[in-house]
Amino acid sequence: MAYDVFMTTPWLTDEQQRIWRNWLRLNRELQATLAREIAATSDLSMADFGVLVQLTDVPEGRARISELADNLGWERSRVSHQLKRMQSRGLVERFECAEDGRGSFVGVTEAGRHAIADAAPGHVASVRRLVVDHLTADEFTDFGRLVDRLLEAIDAD
Amino acid sequence: MAYDVFMTTPWLTDEQQRIWRNWLRLNRELQATLAREIAATSDLSMADFGVLVQLTDVPEGRARISELADNLGWERSRVSHQLKRMQSRGLVERFECAEDGRGSFVGVTEAGRHAIADAAPGHVASVRRLVVDHLTADEFTDFGRLVDRLLEAIDAD
DNA sequence: TGAAAGTAGTTGATGCGTCACTCAATCGGG
């Protein structure tokens, strides 16, 4: 991609482009591999898993839908669609909210608890094998700082 | 998420989990923001853009479909679907391959060239604003090394 | 030379994820 002299914003250097493309590729392949591996050992998708993690991390085993959206960083429409699919598979159930007629709670079912209990060990092992084990603790910490900085920047944007 | 003493693979530490979840969130938000911004200033999706980058980076302006899949790191079925959509919008066109009756070439059209020429400056500016400008050159280089290492690991897996 | 294996690419089904739009309920101000 040649440098366009009419631009005020310069193109990325060749090295920057290489790193950027590799990052995009890493993320795609990582997500795809994790999704395949979790699907191979359970009936869960990564999205299912994320929702169930949120619901099993709280003592009540339930959360408001908007709260789920915030914690997962998902659009509400996405949460709604995802929960509909998970509900049809018996992983979660809905409750009306007594204090707010507009909203509802979603809770994890026993089937959902079993599903994530089955899936979690393998998933964590995958994350370790594919990511964590290739980095020293200091590298992972430094990487975490970089991620935090970029996340702050994008949320401030 | 409690430690399961029966497991040989330990859970991630709280800090590792935090970094991991933030990484997933960063990727989602970054992809979504880049996709929104490129869609706001052109009729291209990020996937369209990726394909057009590949096709305009070569002097012939065309490539074998399997070659595209390799370079983009996409499944062939994905490439196929994507090219079908792009072809229906006049961004690319297909040619039979004289040497291999099984395969075909895909080439960028003039409309495709115009589309990516329009979209590229804004897209690069977005990548700079959201990512590159928040890191020093050394940080970006170190980051690139980490990405390379993880990519090698996942591709070797 | 022909059959088997491998390769290139396509298609349909389906889950995912965003966007625009909608509806119902709540809140706040006049």
Add this chain to the structure above:
DNA sequence: CCCGATTGAGTGACGCATCAACTACTTTCA
């Protein structure tokens, strides 16, 4: 008390992405 604004959530349309299955062609081997 009423109305407009806001909020919580859901729905449909549609592009994206994977998977399984398929077709057509090429290569390999006996």
